[in-house]
Amino acid sequence: MNVQGMLIAYGMTETSPVTFITSLDDPDDRMLTSLGRVLPHTAAKIVDTNGDIVPTGEQGEICTSGFALQKGYYKDEIKTEEAMRRDENGVLWMHTGDEGYLDEQGYGFITGRIKDLIIRGGENLSPSEIENQLLRHPAVREACVVAVKDKIHGEVVAAFLQACSQEKIPSDGDIRDWILQDLSPVKVPAFIFWLGHDGVDAELPQTGSGKYQKHIIRDIANRLAGEIGIADD
Numbered sequence: 001m002n003v004q005g006m007l008i009a010y011g012m013t014e015t016s017p018v019t020f021i022t023s024l025d026d027p028d029d030r031m032l033t034s035l036g037r038v039l040p041h042t043a044a045k046i047v048d049t050n051g052d053i054v055p056t057g058e059q060g061e062i063c064t065s066g067f068a069l070q071k072g073y074y075k076d077e078i079k080t081e082e083a084m085r086r087d088e089n090g091v092l093w094m095h096t097g098d099e100g101y102l103d104e105q106g107y108g109f110i111t112g113r114i115k116d117l118i119i120r121g122g123e124n125l126s127p128s129e130i131e132n133q134l135l136r137h138p139a140v141r142e143a144c145v146v147a148v149k150d151k152i153h154g155e156v157v158a159a160f161l162q163a164c165s166q167e168k169i170p171s172d173g174d175i176r177d178w179i180l181q182d183l184s185p186v187k188v189p190a191f192i193f194w195l196g197h198d199g200v201d202a203e204l205p206q207t208g209s210g211k212y213q214k215h216i217i218r219d220i221a222n223r224l225a226g227e228i229g230i231a232d233d
Helices: 028-033 077-083 127-135 172-180 214-227
Strands: 009-011 018-021 042-047 060-066 084-086 092-102 108-113 118-120 123-125 140-150 154-163 191-194
Touching (some): 018 042, 077 084, 108 127, 118 140, 123 127, 127 140, 127 172, 140 214, 154 214, 172 191
Antiparallel strands (some): 009 018, 084 092, 092 108, 140 154
């Protein structure tokens, strides 16, 4: 194909469609891991659940603005008002529903979906951060982290894991200790489900593009947790 280079871009249909893009001049670490930086005449910010801009490096919802924004969703004023909101200066922002952060150089990074966040005792936990730590374990091939209802904390962490070897599955204690090596105790899974074992299906629901259908997997996790008498109905 005689391709001389490849760039990473981020956007959505509603933003026509690209907001962030990498450059051939970017260092390798930014080229391979980031969304790039915002295009001219566009803007981006990261906000918390109250709509306030978070400090650099802190995770929140990615919002974008600029000339490329759509006018709205066709004949759907409610959805338009939910996704497109003006700030105190009257600037219109698209709330993407994606979780991410900006670094000091203005590079964007995506870490997950806002709707997939686990809210444990008022603290927002990113499933992708926990999944990445689990995938570093030498015995774990796949990891999917979702929320399970909890009477005390509201939600707790549940992890579905695929072992590299069905004959050598680590103990739950080993997995929890692994998480604690780099993450805080609140991010330790309260529930660990091994795919293909103890009544857990061998595969998790996925989309046609291979992404986990987490809204379905959350229901599965709550059902399994309820069967052992711990999860809140």
